[in-house]
Amino acid sequence: MSGFLITCMKTNREMSMFSEERLKDLRKILHENPELSFSEHKTASIIKDFVSEVVGKSKLFILHEPFETSVVVEYKGGDPDDPHVIFRADMDALPVKENSLNHYVSGNEGIMHACGHDIHMTVLCGLVAKVAEDTPSKNILFVFQPGEEGAGGAKKMMESGFFDKYNVKSAFALHVTDDLEFGEVGSNGDVLFAIPKEIDVVFKGNSGHAAYPEKGNDALAAASSFLANVEHKIRKVINPTEIFLMHFGKISGGTARNIIADEVKIEGTLRSFDRNIMSLASEEIKNTAENTAKNFGCRSEVTVLGEYLEVRNDPDLFNMLKKVCDDIDIKCIEKKAGLVGEDFCYFTDRYSGLLFWIGTRMPGQEEKQLHSETFFPLDEVVPEGVKILFSLLTLQ
Amino acid sequence: MSGFLITCMKTNREMSMFSEERLKDLRKILHENPELSFSEHKTASIIKDFVSEVVGKSKLFILHEPFETSVVVEYKGGDPDDPHVIFRADMDALPVKENSLNHYVSGNEGIMHACGHDIHMTVLCGLVAKVAEDTPSKNILFVFQPGEEGAGGAKKMMESGFFDKYNVKSAFALHVTDDLEFGEVGSNGDVLFAIPKEIDVVFKGNSGHAAYPEKGNDALAAASSFLANVEHKIRKVINPTEIFLMHFGKISGGTARNIIADEVKIEGTLRSFDRNIMSLASEEIKNTAENTAKNFGCRSEVTVLGEYLEVRNDPDLFNMLKKVCDDIDIKCIEKKAGLVGEDFCYFTDRYSGLLFWIGTRMPGQEEKQLHSETFFPLDEVVPEGVKILFSLLTLQ
Numbered sequence: 001m002s003g004f005l006i007t008c009m010k011t012n013r014e015m016s017m018f019s020e021e022r023l024k025d026l027r028k029i030l031h032e033n034p035e036l037s038f039s040e041h042k043t044a045s046i047i048k049d050f051v052s053e054v055v056g057k058s059k060l061f062i063l064h065e066p067f068e069t070s071v072v073v074e075y076k077g078g079d080p081d082d083p084h085v086i087f088r089a090d091m092d093a094l095p096v097k098e099n100s101l102n103h104y105v106s107g108n109e110g111i112m113h114a115c116g117h118d119i120h121m122t123v124l125c126g127l128v129a130k131v132a133e134d135t136p137s138k139n140i141l142f143v144f145q146p147g148e149e150g151a152g153g154a155k156k157m158m159e160s161g162f163f164d165k166y167n168v169k170s171a172f173a174l175h176v177t178d179d180l181e182f183g184e185v186g187s188n189g190d191v192l193f194a195i196p197k198e199i200d201v202v203f204k205g206n207s208g209h210a211a212y213p214e215k216g217n218d219a220l221a222a223a224s225s226f227l228a229n230v231e232h233k234i235r236k237v238i239n240p241t242e243i244f245l246m247h248f249g250k251i252s253g254g255t256a257r258n259i260i261a262d263e264v265k266i267e268g269t270l271r272s273f274d275r276n277i278m279s280l281a282s283e284e285i286k287n288t289a290e291n292t293a294k295n296f297g298c299r300s301e302v303t304v305l306g307e308y309l310e311v312r313n314d315p316d317l318f319n320m321l322k323k324v325c326d327d328i329d330i331k332c333i334e335k336k337a338g339l340v341g342e343d344f345c346y347f348t349d350r351y352s353g354l355l356f357w358i359g360t361r362m363p364g365q366e367e368k369q370l371h372s373e374t375f376f377p378l379d380e381v382v383p384e385g386v387k388i389l390f391s392l393l394t395l396q
Numbered sequence: 397m398s399g400f401l402i403t404c405m406k407t408n409r410e411m412s413m414f415s416e417e418r419l420k421d422l423r424k425i426l427h428e429n430p431e432l433s434f435s436e437h438k439t440a441s442i443i444k445d446f447v448s449e450v451v452g453k454s455k456l457f458i459l460h461e462p463f464e465t466s467v468v469v470e471y472k473g474g475d476p477d478d479p480h481v482i483f484r485a486d487m488d489a490l491p492v493k494e495n496s497l498n499h500y501v502s503g504n505e506g507i508m509h510a511c512g513h514d515i516h517m518t519v520l521c522g523l524v525a526k527v528a529e530d531t532p533s534k535n536i537l538f539v540f541q542p543g544e545e546g547a548g549g550a551k552k553m554m555e556s557g558f559f560d561k562y563n564v565k566s567a568f569a570l571h572v573t574d575d576l577e578f579g580e581v582g583s584n585g586d587v588l589f590a591i592p593k594e595i596d597v598v599f600k601g602n603s604g605h606a607a608y609p610e611k612g613n614d615a616l617a618a619a620s621s622f623l624a625n626v627e628h629k630i631r632k633v634i635n636p637t638e639i640f641l642m643h644f645g646k647i648s649g650g651t652a653r654n655i656i657a658d659e660v661k662i663e664g665t666l667r668s669f670d671r672n673i674m675s676l677a678s679e680e681i682k683n684t685a686e687n688t689a690k691n692f693g694c695r696s697e698v699t700v701l702g703e704y705l706e707v708r709n710d711p712d713l714f715n716m717l718k719k720v721c722d723d724i725d726i727k728c729i730e731k732k733a734g735l736v737g738e739d740f741c742y743f744t745d746r747y748s749g750l751l752f753w754i755g756t757r758m759p760g761q762e763e764k765q766l767h768s769e770t771f772f773p774l775d776e777v778v779p780e781g782v783k784i785l786f787s788l789l790t791l792q
Contacts, residue, residue, distance in 0.1 A: 095651045096603070114655075115605075150654055194607070198653060207492070208765030209511075210643035210665055211590070211735040215765050220647055224623030227616070247606035249657055250650035251616055255491045257594060257645040257663040258546055258737070259510075259767045267653040269606055339607040341654070369604030369611050371655045 023126050023386075024379045026050055028104055030118040034093030034111045037151035040069040043091050047071050047121060047144055054129040061132070066162035070153070073128055073142040077135055083169035084139045085396045087389055088347060089124035090117045090148035090173075099373040114375050115149065116176035116360070123174065123385035130390050138393060141166065145343075150198055150269070152306050154343035158350065170317060171347040172392055173355045174385055175340075176377045178367045180359025185325060185388065186335035187356035189315030194245075194271040196341025197278050198305040201226065201289050203253075205298040207262035216260035220253055222296035223264035226289055227251075233288045237280055244281060245271040245339045271339040273310055309345035310337075317354035317392075324391040330384070340370075354392075358385055419522050419782075420775045422446055426514040428503045430489030433547035436465040439487050443467050443517060443540055450525040457528070462558035466549070469524055469538040473531055479565035480535045481792045483785055484743060485520035486513045486544035486569075495769040510771050511545065512572035512756070519570065519781035526786050534789060537562065541739075546594055546665070548702045550739035554746065566713060567743040568788055569751045570781055571736075572773045574763045576755025581721060581784065582731035583752035585711030590641075590667040592737025593674050594701040597622065597685050599649075601694040603658035612656035616649055618692035619660035622685055623647075629684045633676055640677060641667040641735045667735040669706055705741035706733075713750035713788075720787040726780070736766075750788075754781055 026046070033042045048063065051073055055061045064072040069091065098105045098112040106112045121144060128142050141163075147153025157163070180186050203223045208216030227248060238244050246268060253264025270281050286302045293300035325332035335357060347353045360377035361367055368375045422442070429438045444459065447469055451457040460468040465487065494501045494508040502508045517540060524538050537559075543549025553559070576582050599619045604612030623644060634640050642664060649660025666677050682698045689696035721728035731753060743749045756773035757763055764771045 094655065096655065097651075150652070196654070206765075207768045209736065209767040210645055211641065211667060211737070212765065213641070213643065215763075216768070220623070220644060223647075224620050227620030228624030245607065245609070247609065247654070247656070248616060248650075249606055249653040249655050251619075251657075251660065252648045254644075254646035254663075255493075256546070256767075257665045258592070258643070259490065259492065259645050260643070261645055261647075262769075264647065267650075269653045271607060340605065341607070367611075369602075369608065371605040371652075372603045372612070373658075 020383055023122055023382050026125055027118055027122040027379055027382060030121055031113050032104060032107045034106050034108055034113045036095065036111060037092040037147035037149050037153065038068055040091040040146045044069045044071050044144070047125060050125050051128055054132050058132060060135065067157050067160040069146040070157060071144040072162070075131055075140040075142070078137050078139040082139050083167045084141050085393060086141045086143055086168055086171035086347065086351065087124055087127055088143040088145055088171060088173045088344060089120035091121060091144050091146045092117060092149050092151070094149055094371060096371065096373055102374065102376045112373065114371050114373065116370070116375065116377055117148070119176050119377050119381060120174065122382050123389065126382055126386035127389050130386055136393065138396065140393070148343050150306070152343055154346040158346045168351045170396055171351045171353040172389060173344045174358045175342070175355065176360045176381060177357045177370065178361040178375070180333065180357055181361050181363060182359050182380060184331045184333055184359035185321070185356050186333040187313060187318055187321055187354065188334050188337070189313050189318035191273050191310045191337045192313050192335065192355055193311035193342045193345065194273055194337065194339045195275060195278055195308060195310045197270040197282060197307040199268045199270060199282060199285060200303045200305060201266045201268065201285065202301040203264045203293055203298050204301070205260065205262050205296065208260045210258040210260060213260065217297035218260050219264045219298050220261035222293050222298040223251070223253060223266060225296065226292040227266065229292065230285060230288050234281060234284050237284045238277060242274065242277050243272055244277055246281065271341060273337060278307065308341055308343050309349050311342050311345045311355050312348050313354050314352040317352060320392060320395050321354060321356055324388060324395065328387055328391060330388065416779055419518055419778050422521055423514055423518040423775055423778060424500055426517055427509050428500060430502050430504055430507045430509045432491065432507060433488040433543035433545050433549065434464055436487040436542045440465045440467050440540070443521060446521050447524055450528050454528060456531065463553050463556040465542040466553060467540040468558070471527055471536040471538070474533050474535040478535050479563045480537050481789060482537045482539055482564055482567035482743065482747065483520055483523055484539040484541055484567060484569045484740060485516035487517060487540050487542045488513060488545050488547070490545055490767060492767065492769055498770065498772045508769065510767050510769065512766070512771065512773055513544070515572050515773050515777060516570065518778050519785065522778055522782035523785050526782055532789065534792065536789070544739050546702070548739055550742040554742045564747045566792055567747045567749040568785060569740045570754045571738070571751065572756045572777060573753045573766065574757040574771070576729065576753055577757050577759060578755050578776060580727045580729055580755035581717070581752050582729040583709060583714055583717055583750065584730050585709050585714035587669050587706045587733045588709050588731065588751055589707035589738045589741065590669055590733065590735045591671060591674055591704060591706045593666040593678060593703040595664045595666060595678060595681060596699045596701060597662045597664065597681065598697040599660045599689055599694050600697070601656065601658050601692065604656045606654040606656060609656065613693035614656050615660045615694050616657035618689050618694040619647070619649060619662060621692065622688040623662065625688065626681060626684045630677060630680050633680045634673060638670065638673050639668055640673055642677065667737060669733060674703060704737055704739050705745050707738050707741045707751050708744050709750050710748040713748060716788060716791050717750060717752055720784060720791065724783055724787060726784065
């Protein structure tokens with residue numbers, strides 16, 4: 001939790017390096033070095049190097065590393081008693097094998113910045129650079145947060161107590177999306193992102209030779225029956241006017257084709273805007289797993305790994321975003337809440353907060369999906385993001 | 397394919413080492429060093445060491461290593477023109493995590509002799525030792541064969557051409573089972589083991605963020621629908637008087653809970669006694685996979701990795717087994733064909749052959765399943781196996 005002063009020298013040559021080109025280089029190196037949740041060591045190092053470079057010997061900046069791979073750059077441009085504004089970027093990548101046709105690709109096989117966190121970090125670094133140049137009279141925390149992808153990094157940062165000593169006025173974050181065109185942003189003044197709940201469903205049977213199914217208990221048969229029925233089952237306990245999503249994204253089980261699988265694990269996520277619906281859903285999943293397991297002579301184990309909160313935007317901050325966008329000729333679209341989850345919820349739960357989408361799709365370009373191997377937003381969004389965040393800062 | 401003469405010295409001390417105790421030690425070291433198909437390097441080395449030890453400088457024995465990790469001990473006790481008798485044991489283990497309560501356990505985490513091949517090899521080594529002592533006037537090939545567990549080792553050995561230079565009269569193999577009590581053997585003079593066909597079913601979709609199912613194509617949804625329906629589908633194309641088994645023992649797919657799975661692989665095995673039924677079944681699996689994939693906007697790939705033959709016993713050899721068992725007070729039970737697969741079929745397809753079950757369940761003991769983590773036949777079966785095989789040899 002202790003900070004240290006950045007004291008490295010800032011030469012004229014380095015000063016001139018802060019530019020869109022420098023941010024493009026930064027984004028490239030971040031994209032080429034993706035790391036999974038809480039393994040963002042190189043990422044943190046790249047960020048610290050960049051911050052040192054642009055901040056130089058300024059005593060207005062303090063670098064903190066409060067929690068695991070997190071990096072917080074504190075800027076003390078305001079009066080000591082002024083409240084702080086938080087700008088937050090997430091750092092982790094996903095276990096996705098990048099499409100080799102992307103402009104440049106991950107150097108870590110099987111890991112990819114498929115959710116645009118490389119852009120988020122680059123924007124935040126750009127904002128640090130802009131603040132270092134303009135030295136506004138504000139107190140700011142630039143928060144680089146690890147473990148957003150289902151790992152609950154934001155919650156852990158809150159629980160670390162690091163923010164307790166700050167009086168935080170507001171917290172901002174942005175998220176890239178190809179759902180909007182470049183030049184558009186989207187948000188609202190209410191709930192923007194859903195409650196995500198991570199759930200593991202494990203079936204345990206008894207192995208044996210495939211030729212004698214009657215002598216074993218097939219965990220894979222139970223798992224496939226569960227998957228085939230659970231969507232239907234759950235729709236019978238949730239009123240159809242409620243918004244609810246259940247998705248199972250990963251499965252593994254069994255040891256060989258000719259052995260009865262003794263264990264199959266299914267990894268899923270649930271989403272809604274209502275905490276009661278979430279409880280109802282996980283209860284029904286437990287029941288369905290238990291009954292299905294029993295039906296196949298197996299046992300089931302359902303584990304809730306984590307449940308976030310909904311991301312709830314502050315209506316005043318959304319109005320500010322609309323004003324800022326008007327001023328700099330960006331189209332601000334009022335978006336309805338989506339079933340994406342974001343642990344920025346722990347910031348909006350504690351502080352007045354605003355999360356907004358920033359469009360990345362170029363005109364005429366096909367929409368690429370978040371978390372897919374082809375998601376590769378262009379660098380142009382970076383200076384736009386910096387501009388919006390800096391404008392929001394001036395209104396705080 | 398070339399052989400070399402075993403020339404190591406055989407001392408009196410080593411002579412006396414051949415005993416049931418020595419075979420127990422051998423079985424223990426084989427059990428503790430299980431290796432997967434075609435990785436049986438240490439296993440081959442253990443066998444060669446044992447054979448060298450019991451065979452010593454005898455010029456009646458030639459050691460061959462005709463194919464990958466295979467070991468063939470040739471014994472030339474008969475006239476050069478006399479035909480050869482084959483005794484075959486399989487060498488490979490399974491990807492099963494052994495139950496730690498077994499008498500002693502695998503030293504290779506996650507790999508286990510769960511199909512009793514350690515016993516089969518020990519019996520065959522015991523037979524080599526017995527032949528080395530008694531020097532019968534026979535020509536014999538003791539065949540230690542790699543890759544039985546779905547890897548088609550026997551077929552590959554046949555295709556290697558090694559056996560082409562031998563005039564083989566008959567081929568024998570045994571297989572342990574807890575289905576029979578110790579002191580019982582089981583076989584028949586017709587088809588004993590089924591045709592196994594290995595099949596991989598892969599579903600390919602398009603990944604994306606779990607929150608937008610409508611923008612991706614979920615390979616896991618397709619796979620679970622396939623698994624839930626394929627048993628029902630296949631029973632509509634096979635006459636119920638035909639014996640047929642389909643089993644899927646392993647599944648893996650998807651990269652994370654919050655990503656739409658873009659690929660799921662299911663590994664299965666089909667069994668019947670009729671080659672036409674096998675074709676019909678794999679055709680229907682292809683159709684079901686294709687239609688299911690289409691239903692979910694995915695693609696399917698069905699790959700047949702290998703298809704063995706049925707193990708067809710020679711009725712005369714089965715009569716010999718019955719006689720031998722009568723003589724040595726072992727109960728010989730006529731067994732109906734089972735859906736177990738065995739690549740010993742490539743021996744029975746080419747030569748008069750006999751495969752028989754040898755009982756391992758001790759009275760009052762619970763039956764343990766082949767391929768399960770608790771399958772651990774007792775050593776007592778080894779000398780019994782040696783005795784039966786040696787008695788069969790004398791009748792050739």
